[in-house]
Amino acid sequence: MxxxxxxxxxxxxxxxxxxxxxxxxxxxxxxxxxxxxxxxxxxxxxxxxxxxxxxxxxxxxxxxxxxxxxxxxxxxxxxxxxxxxxxxxxxxxxxxxxxMNPLQRAVKLLADIFIPILPAIVTAGLLLGLNNVLAGPGIFDEELSLVEMYPQWAGLADMIEIIASAAFAFLPALIGWSAVRRFGGSDLLGIVLGLILVHPDLLNAWAYADAQEAGEVPVWNLFGFDVEAIGYQGQVLPVLFASFVLAKLELWLRERIPDAIQLLVVAPVALLVTGLLTFVIIGPITFALGNGITGVFTWLFDVLPALGGFVYGLLYAPLVVTGMHHAFLAVDLQLTGTGDGTFLWPILALSNIAQGSAALAMMFVSRNDNIKGLSGTSALSAYLGVTEPAMFGVNIRFKFPFICAIIGASIAGMFIAINGVLAESIGVGGIPGILSIIPQYWLAFFIGMLIALIVPFVLTLIYGKTLAKRSIIKEEQ
Structure with a gap:
């Protein structure tokens, strides 16, 4: 039975x-x-x-x-x-x-591509956080870093940095693997495509602006046309579009090339044609488009940081409900790929904490033992970066805790945006997220954490107790 x-x-x-x-x-x-x-x-x-x-x-x-x-x-x-x-x-x-409607399908496509590579990115973020502890000045001393105080740790810190930064240095290879597989092609060819785009003989994308200003960008001459020989380190859109072309071209060739010679024809032709199209057309266009998108976000947070932080903090949790938060993964990766850091991901981490605090308050509001138990365990989960039990199991279920959580997240997001808080990488959300924050912003982020902890808890507790008293009064009447 x-x-x-x-x-x-x-x-x-x-x-x-x-x-x-x-x-x-x-x-x-x-x-x-x-x-x-x-x-x-x-x-x-x-x-x-x-x-x-x-x-x-x-x-x-x-x-x-x-x-x-x-x-x-x-x-x-x-x-x-x-x-x-x-x-x-x-x-x-x-x-x-x-x-799904077309927009939902597009967001799902991005999720299908980026979610499989998140473990590598999050792991890299945690290791970069460990490197921050070792190499960040002002943590254990007002001016010196830990490795400057104890030089014998410098070699370990350098090794950790190499291990941690590999996922970001070869990000196009990870995206190429996942994207080509999602589009139906051979994931191994996707890896090769990504590695082509970060080949060491190409001008590093991070040095492109300086080389362009100095007029020293290397070029290939193809049939009388100059094509810039630049890499796409840290870029997202070039490898996404190139992966689509590669996968569809590979599938098209497989349908038309005899099995006996597929090994000799399909992969070489698909990679060669895709590579040429990428360096000549896809790369330059998407490179400019990607920089333009991140430029809009950067401009907003530079010129109107309070508004940017408030709005993103307000909208992030509702975006999670719809699944559209996956679209911002590409923006986060693009921002971290530039080497400057991302100002969006820290707000995500605070949103996790806010949802946990609202759920925790429900332990003291609810009279139902099952709700009390779920609220406590889901709050702990949210504080460690997994918000689904708190958000869907408690907060949205009772509505007002969810509203209190996004109020707290928006205030905390506004505060850290005003203070220019940046994360070096995407890491684990919630309270451990501080490890991914660049050390000079730790104090501001810590204050943001306190806001995300206290405001939703207090608002949920006060409103919940008020509702409870009203229900008691109604019962007595």
Whole structure:
């Protein structure tokens, strides 16, 4: 007999029945479902099931929060008791994507490309944070860094920096691998394409502005036309567009070249044609476009930092709900790729903290033991950079904690933007995010953290207690 047979039947009934589920899979804590009609879902009935800790819809997937460990057994029981059939996360994504509009499809495409490389980027960010601790002046001494105080640590710091910066130095190779695979081509060719764009014989992209000003940009002469021989270190758009061309060209060639000579023809022709198109057309256009996009953000945060920080802090959590926050990954990577650092990611880290603080306040507001337990564990998760349990399981569920969280995030974002806080890289969100902040901005970021910790907690607590008192008065009347 299935362990959670009763609960599975209750969940299915609340979801509109077995026939309303098109595909079903699960992750560490949640059932992830592609439903035929989400309007059939009875949320109140669903969240009344004793093992359900919350539910939400995002990216046309309906997700039921159950909890780590338990969700595995619930999913197995569901598969045993129904004819739904097991599915992978990709199956559910594909089923969900059919209902998406063009903008949602574009954002999903970016997510599919960037999410697989995030572990490498986040790991690099953590290691760069460790290097910041070792090499950043003013942390352990007013003027000297730790390696200047103890030169015997200098070699270790240099080695850590090389290990950490590799992911950013060869970012086009990572993006090329993921993008070409997403577009249906051979991921190995995507890696080669990315490495071509950062070949050491090319002018480094970070030195391009100075070389252009000095009139020393190297060029190739192709049939009477001068083509700049520059690399695309830290650039996102050139390799994205080039990967699309490479994948489609490879697939086109495979359909037309006999199997016996595909190895000799497909990859060489695809790489050669894509490389030429990239250096002649794709690269220069997207290089300018990418710099223009980051230039707009940089201008906004330079000229109107208070407005930029406030608006991004206000909008980031709602963007997460819609899934559109993935679009800003490209901007963050582009900003870190320039070598100056990103001013957007620190606001993300504070938004995580704000969501955690609002959820933590619900521990003291709610009278329901299940909500109290979920609020505490999800707050801890948010403080460590994973906001989904807090945001979807608690804050959005009760609405006012979510609003209090984004108020706190917007104020904190405005403060650190005014102070010009920069992160050297994308890292782990939440409280550990301070390790990715350039050390000279640690104090300002720490104050921003306090704002994100205190403001949402206090607002949620006051408003929640007020609502509780009102309900008591109504009951007495």
């Amino acid at each position: 299935a362990k959670y047979e009763k609960q599975v039947h209750e969940i299915l009934e609340a979801l509109g029945g077995e026939d309303n589920i098109e595909k079903a899979t699960h992750c560490v804590t949640r059932l992830r479902l592609a439903l035929k009609d989400e309007d059939l879902v009875d949320t109140d009935k669903l969240e009344a099931v004793d093992i359900v800790k919350g539910s939400f819809s995002a990216n046309n997937q309906f997700q039921v929060i159950i909890g780590q460990g338990t969700v595995d057994q619930v999913y197995r029981d569901m598969m045993e008791l129904t004819n739904i059939g097991e599915a992978s996360k990709d199956d559910v994504k594909d089923a969900s994507s059919k209902k």
